[in-house]
Amino acid sequence: MSVKSTAARSSRGGAKRRGGAGRKPELVQLLTPEGERVEHSEYSIDLTPEELRGLYRDMVFTRRFDGEAVTLQRQGELGLWASLLGQEAAQIGSGRATRPDDYVFPTYREHGVAWTRGVDPLNLLGMFRGVNNGGWDPNQNNFHLYTIVIGSQALHATGYAMGAAKDGSDSAVIAYFGDGASSQGDVAEAFTFAAVYNAPVVFFCQNNQWAISEPTERQSRVPIYQRSAGFGFPGVRVDGNDVLAVLAVTRAALEHARSGEGPMLVEAFTYRMGAHTTSDDATRYRLDEETAEWAAKDPIARLKTYLANEGLADEAFFAEVEAESDALAKRVREGVRAMPNPDPMAIFDNIYADGHALVDEERAQFAAYQAQFEGSEEGAAR
Amino acid sequence: MTAPKSMTIAKAINESLRTSLETDPKVLVMGEDVGKLGGVFRITDGLQKDFGEDRVIDTPLAESGIIGTAIGLALRGYRPVAEIQFDGFVFPAYDQIVTQLAKMHARALGKVKLPVVIRIPYGGGIGAVEHHSESPEALFAHVAGLKVVSPATPSDAYWMMRQAIECDDPVIFFEPKRRYWDKGEVDTSAVPAPLHRARVVREGTDLTLAAYGPMVKTCLEAASAAEEEGRSLEVVDLRSMSPIDFDTLQASVEKTRRLVVVHEAPVFLGTGAEIAARITERCFFHLEAPVLRVGGFHAPYPPARLEEDYLPNLDRVLDSVDRALAF
Ligand SMILES: Cc1ncc(C[n+]2csc(CCOP(=O)(O)OP(=O)(O)O)c2C)c(N)n1
Ligand SMILES: [Mg+2]
Numbered sequence: 289m290s291v292k293s294t295a296a297r298s299s300r301g302g303a304k305r306r307g308g309a310g311r312k313p314e315l316v317q318l319l320t321p322e323g324e325r326v327e328h329s330e331y332s333i334d335l336t337p338e339e340l341r342g343l344y345r346d347m348v349f350t351r352r353f354d355g356e357a358v359t360l361q362r363q364g365e366l367g368l369w370a371s372l373l374g375q376e377a378a379q380i381g382s383g384r385a386t387r388p389d390d391y392v393f394p395t396y397r398e399h400g401v402a403w404t405r406g407v408d409p410l411n412l413l414g415m416f417r418g419v420n421n422g423g424w425d426p427n428q429n430n431f432h433l434y435t436i437v438i439g440s441q442a443l444h445a446t447g448y449a450m451g452a453a454k455d456g457s458d459s460a461v462i463a464y465f466g467d468g469a470s471s472q473g474d475v476a477e478a479f480t481f482a483a484v485y486n487a488p489v490v491f492f493c494q495n496n497q498w499a500i501s502e503p504t505e506r507q508s509r510v511p512i513y514q515r516s517a518g519f520g521f522p523g524v525r526v527d528g529n530d531v532l533a534v535l536a537v538t539r540a541a542l543e544h545a546r547s548g549e550g551p552m553l554v555e556a557f558t559y560r561m562g563a564h565t566t567s568d569d570a571t572r573y574r575l576d577e578e579t580a581e582w583a584a585k586d587p588i589a590r591l592k593t594y595l596a597n598e599g600l601a602d603e604a605f606f607a608e609v610e611a612e613s614d615a616l617a618k619r620v621r622e623g624v625r626a627m628p629n630p631d632p633m634a635i636f637d638n639i640y641a642d643g644h645a646l647v648d649e650e651r652a653q654f655a656a657y658q659a660q661f662e663g664s665e666e667g668a669a670r
Numbered sequence: 671m672t673a674p675k676s677m678t679i680a681k682a683i684n685e686s687l688r689t690s691l692e693t694d695p696k697v698l699v700m701g702e703d704v705g706k707l708g709g710v711f712r713i714t715d716g717l718q719k720d721f722g723e724d725r726v727i728d729t730p731l732a733e734s735g736i737i738g739t740a741i742g743l744a745l746r747g748y749r750p751v752a753e754i755q756f757d758g759f760v761f762p763a764y765d766q767i768v769t770q771l772a773k774m775h776a777r778a779l780g781k782v783k784l785p786v787v788i789r790i791p792y793g794g795g796i797g798a799v800e801h802h803s804e805s806p807e808a809l810f811a812h813v814a815g816l817k818v819v820s821p822a823t824p825s826d827a828y829w830m831m832r833q834a835i836e837c838d839d840p841v842i843f844f845e846p847k848r849r850y851w852d853k854g855e856v857d858t859s860a861v862p863a864p865l866h867r868a869r870v871v872r873e874g875t876d877l878t879l880a881a882y883g884p885m886v887k888t889c890l891e892a893a894s895a896a897e898e899e900g901r902s903l904e905v906v907d908l909r910s911m912s913p914i915d916f917d918t919l920q921a922s923v924e925k926t927r928r929l930v931v932v933h934e935a936p937v938f939l940g941t942g943a944e945i946a947a948r949i950t951e952r953c954f955f956h957l958e959a960p961v962l963r964v965g966g967f968h969a970p971y972p973p974a975r976l977e978e979d980y981l982p983n984l985d986r987v988l989d990s991v992d993r994a995l996a997f
Contacts, residue, residue: 322727418974501707
């Protein structure tokens with residue numbers, strides 16, 4: 289092992305990527321952090337005022353229920369929560385680019401994407417409360433279950449896309465993953481399969497700069513979007529805090545996939561404003577200055593400024609969104625508190641589609657064991 | 671000579687890694703978030719600060735990469751201690767462990783050694799989401815070429831880690847995560863027991879409870895509860911799942927004539943199944959009852975709010991004790 293190469297990690301906050309060799313990678317942007325609309329030579333977007341307000345509403349709602357989930361975890365109602373704070377534009381922009389017949393493969397942080405797919409936030413919370421290991425029917429909204437094992441779903445998305453192509457459909461598939469996940473073999477293998485079979489899949493990497501405590505330069509010497517070049521398909525980096533640019537770029541990438549041109553990699557350059565999860569303490573490894581720098585690029589604030597400055601939304605609209613998001617938070621709060629603990633016998637449910645003798649035997653044994661406690665104090669406490 | 675100190679299992683492993691890094695310049699610690707963060711359980715806390723980024727290495731997020739490169743480092747003369755962040759995340763590395771790490775010494779006619787330690791926090795009881803509570807030890811013990819151990823006390827955590835690092839074979843070191851914060855005395859100047867030797871941790875006459883890792887404490891509690899009912903249970907801490915110290919266990923069972931094996935892992939084709947078979951072969955004429963097993967079901971590890979029902983606890987252990995004594 290080269291001693292130098294492992295020791296060369298520079299400090300965060302304006303750190304230069306070693307392999308980046310000076311040239312700053314281009315970032316597709318349509319709305320600046322100051323809320324100014326700018327044009328891009330390759331990607332453009334033309335949205336109605338109503339659509340623009342819709343994106344704002346989506347982002348505010350998402351942030352609100354995400355924050356509510358953090359609170360619920362602190363109160364002991366959830367075991368864990370992985371906050372998406374700061375990544376609302378990356379998720380709402382990309383999620384809103386999908387069609388209902390497209391299929392989405394999320395990580396464990398895609399609460400905003402879930403929202404755009406019509407998955408009830410309460411369904412997302414079950415697994416974090418510890419009442420189930422998934423909690424929704426993936427086929428109802430073409431939104432697959434959350435995947436915790438890093439990178440696995442990139443292959444599932446690719447296979448699903450291969451199937452869609454075989455069926456002759458023009459549906460596309462989108463696989464979400466993080467900057468850390470870009471190191472996993474499964475992700476590299478997904479790139480290979482997608483390229484070889486020209487699968488209609490968009491790889492959507494939210495580079496939120498951190499994989500728990502490790503900065504992105506621990507995963508890659510080149511900007512992540514450049515990875516796809518070696519596999520033979522295009523990659524693009526978009527300002528992940530710019531919902532307009534994310535929507536435009538993801539639409540284009542999905543169109544690319546749909547039209548038979550194969551996979552595409554989108555790197556949404558964004559930032560994880562919170563800790564990795566509620567179990568994490570980010571102060572141990574990153575500087576407040578860095579977080580403050582990104583706070584100035586907030587995805588919601590910039591759209592709000594734009595809407596206000598252009599006269600596309602008035603105070604009444606903002607107040608209404610606020611009130612609606614409070615109502616959503618209240619519904620989530622009450623819904624979570626009312627979520628019952630599962631019946632212990634559910635341990636044996638749905639393990640096999642066609643049944644299994646050992647499961648039947650153990651289920652019966654466990655039921656008999658549980659029955660001993662019935663009526664006793666322990667039984668009552670269960 | 672230093673006086674024994676009271677510390678947690680977490681701290682004991684940390685101290686053990688620290689001493690190993692100090693005494694052998696070839697020892698490396700590597701894994702996801704083990705450096706600056708000190709690991710998600712803080713087991714490697716402070717080590718990167720004191721030993722530098724060359725020896726305490728934050729790796730890319732890729733388990734096959736971690737173990738594959740640990741193998742290469744070992745071939746080059748290093749002694750890597752690789753952390754897998756949680757039990758459920760070892761599987762991307764399973765190929766490297768099973769097809770490469772376990773077999774390389776034999777394939778090279780004994781000419782290369784693979785002193786790789788793979789640390790895996792394992793087991794349930796911490797209210798986690800899926801893949802964070804599993805007990806996959808049998809999947810490794812089944813593979814020739816690997817040694818598999820799990821400490822139950824701070825003292826064993828300290829010494830077994832030292833011994834695992836000094837061992838020239840690959841050792842899968844399962845850390846009982848829900849016991850990380852349990853305290854006990856550690857005497858760093860003592861002479862430790864051999865790594866793979868089982869230990870009678872409570873003497874008794876009516877039945878033997880055999881366990882390792884997180885279940886040792888549960889069995890000791892069960893033995894205390896049973897004592898109040900006038901039953902004398904012996905508890906054997908196996909400490910090692912590959913190899914298993916059957917001699918110590920046999921001696922215990924020949925005395926008590928009954929055996930219940932307890933582990934969190936599913937009982938189907940688990941460690942307990944192997945123990946039941948071997949002890950039955952060795953002690954057939956001593957046994958008053960079949961060897962019983964208490965453990966997980968043939969089911970995915972359940973969501974957190976059901977884990978208290980799923981995990982073997984005092985009641986489940988005593989239920990099997992009653993059944994064994996009723997024969
Ligand atoms: C295979 C695997 N290894 C390790 C982990 C533990 N883990 C959970 S999240 C995480 C970091 C993921 O970083 P990234 O891919 O950037 O996604 P982010 O959490 O930033 O959204 C790690 C190491 C895991 N879930 N799966
Ligand atoms: Mg990340």
